Amino acid sequence: MSIWQAIILAIVEGITEFLPVSSTGHMIIASSFMGISHLEFTKMFTVNIQFGAILSVLVLYWKRFFQTTDFYFKLFVAFLPAAVIGFLLNDFIDALLENVWVVAISLLLGGIVLIFIDRIANDTREKVITFPTAFKIGFFQCIAMIPGVSRSASTIIGGMLNGLSRKQAAEFSFFLAVPTMAAAGGYKLLKTYDTIQKEDIQTLLIGNAVAFVVAMLAIKFFISFLTKYGFKVFGYYRIILGLVLLGLLASGYKLDVV
Template sequence: MSFWHAIILAIVEGLTEFLPVSSTGHMIIVSSLMGINATEFTKMFTVNIQFGAILSVLVLYRKRFFQSLDFYKKLLIAFIPAIVIGFLLNDVIDALLESVLTVAISLVLGGIVLLFVDKWFNNDPTHSTPSAKQAFVIGLAQCIAMIPGVSRSAASIIGGLAQGISRKAAAEFSFFLAIPTMLAAASYKFITDFLHLDMKDDILKMNTAKIQASLNQLSAHDVQTLLLGNLVAFVVAMLAIKFFINFLTKYGFKFFGIYRIIVGVLLLVFLLFGVDLSV
């Protein structure tokens, strides 16, 4: 992977991670169009640059994180479904990540849903923040996004709207929930799929010799590529979050739904005519 590949993928990650358009789906599409081979490093890179996106949330909402323990309890409750389902379906999820067809279908179906979300949840919001029960439902909704192309942001925000939470509050809770979710996913993928370490025997038991040997496989170019990708994703994600909150509050989801349908249909047409989009 070249530095230019890293920059382009990081821009895509930063732009799409917090928008309801599916960052994973877009990176699969862009990787395919650029002809990036699906090596262990490239797969790890597309997950690892989420750290940069996470940092953007921490910086933008730094004052909001000094809240009561109740806030963190709700985040934990919402996070639990992702841990359980992600662990149980890890192999299935990995297989789906290589399917452009899955991304295309998910983009179209998700786009259709977004066309009607504003009408479905047009009532005045009854909650500015979720309760513990509502947080758990949001967490369950987020798990639908384990299917590439669904969008973690869209799934969790719609889960919040379905609980009577305002658009802005639902979006912001989705951003907060992204931190433990993306941090866990990126860390797990890096440790198990790239470093080939066992969480129980190597990490928890602090097998320092094996951990060091695994880290040594990272070349200087790999480290520089990861740092560059995370930096670009951080800057772009900050801009995307500011744009999304303002846009969502004023105009809702319809535009994103139309965009998803157009991209999904184009992908299906390409696949129908035999264009090679394999990753």
């Protein structure tokens, strides 16, 4: 993997990680088109640069992370379902990740849901997030274990269906990403860290730095756009992307998972 290929993947990660469009689907397309999806380093790189994206949330919302312990307990309660189910179904989830058809169909169906979610869950005023609400959102996050669903989309939709405003649901989704992505990324990194070569360190640092900056910009854009316009644009985009993926697969184009 060249430095420019690493930068492109990091940009894709930074843009898509917190938008409801599935970073998995975009990583598959970007890495396949660049011809690097088969490399073991690519798989490790796409996991590692998630830490740069996580850091963007901590920097943008650092004041929110200096709240009472109640804030952390609610994050833990929301994180718990994914931690338990992810551990129990780890092999099944890994098998799904090997199937690009699942990613394409998930993108398509998720796009349809996003088009209509604003009608189903009308935007409401912000309210206090209770422990039961946090727990329910945690179960919605588990749906994102199906590749192509999007962790951001599932948790935001879960929040809105439980009475949160678009902005409040999106921000809680960002906060929940910190323990979830750190745990998942940390676990995968422990399994692959011994494959990191000395010459790979510079590429990883650049990738994390780019993902960090781009993710910060994406979060700021997303909050503003979502508050004003809702989910429809993202829904149509997912449908188009899903159809493109299905078309490529049907035509015999080789798309490898990362």
